[in-house]
Amino acid sequence: MRRGMAGIIGVAVMAVLAAGGPASAAAPAEPVPLQRVVVQASSSAAAGAAVRQAGGRVLRELPIIDGVAAEVPAGRAVPGVLAVTPDGGVRPSDVESTSSSAVPPRNVYREATRVDELAPLTAAQRAATPPTVAIIDTGVSDVGGLGAKLVPMPDPNVEGKTAACANFSAEPTCDDSYGHGTFLAGLIAGGAPYPGMAPRARLASIKIAGRDGAADISQVLAAIQYVVSFKSQLNIRVLNLSLGTDSNNDHRRDPLNRAVERAWRAGIVVVVAASNRGPAAQTISKPADDPLVLTVGAVDDHATATSEDDSVPAFSGHGPVVQGTAGDQVTVAKPDVVAPGVGLISLAVPGSRIEQSAPPSGIPGYRRGSGTSQSTAVVSGAAALLLERESAQRPTPPDEVKAALMLAARRIDTWAASGAGLIDVKRATRMRVEGVSQPDPQRSDSGGLDLSRATTLVTSYPCDHLRAQLDGEGCSVVQGQLTALATTSPLLKQPRLVPFDSAAYDRIWDATTWYGSQWVQGNSWYGNSWYGNSWYGNSWYEAGSPQAQSAGPPVAILPGSAWYGVWN
DSSP states (O other), rough: OOTOOHHHHHHHGGGGEEEEEEEOOOSSSOOOOOEEEEEEOOOOOHHHHHHHHOOEEEEEGGGGGEEEEEEEEETTTTTOOOEEEEEEEEOOOTTOOOOSSSSOOOHHHHHHTGGOOOOOOOOHHHHHHEEEEEEEESSSOSSSTGGBBBOOEEEETTTTOSSEEEEOOOSSSSSSSSSSSHHHHHHHOOOTHHHHHOTTOEEEEOOOOTEEEEEEEHHHHHHHHHHHHHHHHHHHEEEEEEEOOOOOEEEEEEEHHHHHHHHHTOOEEEEEESSSOOOSSSSOTTTTOOOSSSEEEEEEEEOOOTTTTTTOOTTSOOOOEEOOOSSOOOOOOOOEEEOOOOSSEEEEEEEEOOHSSSSOOSSEEEEEESSSHHHHHHHHHHHHHHTTOTTSSSSHHHHHHHHHHHHHHHHOHHHHHHTTTOOHHHHHOOOTTTTOOOOOOOOOOOOOOHHHTTTTEEEESSSSSSHHHHOOOOOOEEEETTEEEEOOOTTSSSSSEEEEHHHHHTTTTSSGGGSTTTTTTTEEEOEEEEEESGOOOOOOOTTHHHHTTTTTTTTOOOOHHHHHOOEE
């Protein structure tokens, strides 16, 4: 019954007033069967005390109704309480449930963030072009009507050509063969029966990973630069980054931080996942550690719209971010906000790795997912909603979007766990934050790629290990300042890795230099395979622990759970 609170409360209409005196002290001759009930009193503590006095035991506190779920001897009166409700015949919509039910599963993240309470758009707002949310991920497939929301993208490899995505992966198509990017797209802009946060928003798919879900830092850098270069042409106002590395490299000297800062200063709200490496302190990942960006942790809404029962799941990355050494140490308060990230329902991709590897969802065309990746998509949709309502005469800067969401948030836990709290979109639209700006941090330089990669070891693709053993040619390891952007020649059996050109990278932050820059000219884009790192780790929770069970199955479904979350 861990997710069954809504079902328990749902039988409250059957409440009967408790009556009678104290329970008899004499033990019954025969064992008395136990009955599950919900007991309400002046407080949860009072309800629990009454249950124990009646010879029962408390199963769960329900502070939202000043009560408890309990087991009491059948027919035994519970004195001194407001109501006793039989708790029977209720089928909870559990996170791991794959069985069919007469009551379809439902998302509550729109209600929990108060999106459904927003006033209708004005005629002028409806006439304006909706903002575009860029998703740097595993691609977005045309399922559930998402194809109509994808903007045509300039092909990063062929000037003058457009495609359904900007493809920086090893795969030839824009389809999402892993299933992660499409799931996020559904949370942002999906339609009925499980609508996303901002159904009018348009989507720009930047694909950096294929079926293995892996990508190199250099591909992420190129993807972010692409977004900035074509932001005006595609009306990109929000960038969703449900990814990261376990690097502890100082954000003031990291190329990935430099890239997200450039995107932010270009007028794009950069929304980044905190990580699924919690609950220990200082488990915020890169580039979520950057002071400028909007860093998002997860909250478990327990399938209720109210925030009174919300809690931060153990997997959500915790702050603060502490970098530097004595005399040069910087502490950054993170995450900034939290959003629902447990058991969210969104679009599935037939034949994708998730669909073929995870248990059947029991929801045709959809499945559930948990993680800060999902929470980040919810906040990206919220940011798009705020931008949808901005004045046509004055575009809203990213700092003001971040300030509105943080100031309107409802506190859930400590700042290290939940930042300012759970986003409240309705309240955020009413915030007057015009002119608010963040302190400008010391700007990042373009430091080494290896420090930004942290524990990842990457090989160039294609890399035929069997052929390497036969002809003696080893696979090229992407390390140091080498990138996963490789040039090929008819004379080379292996791709030749290209060094990271920091100076060239710094010169290409507009559309006029994208195709002609030294950073991209002549490069073909290759994927890679990863070896034993935190991205592919399965140890971000203890198997079988209450924390793990509250957020997903007790064992990891797929490699990559440390980043992509769990699927059921």
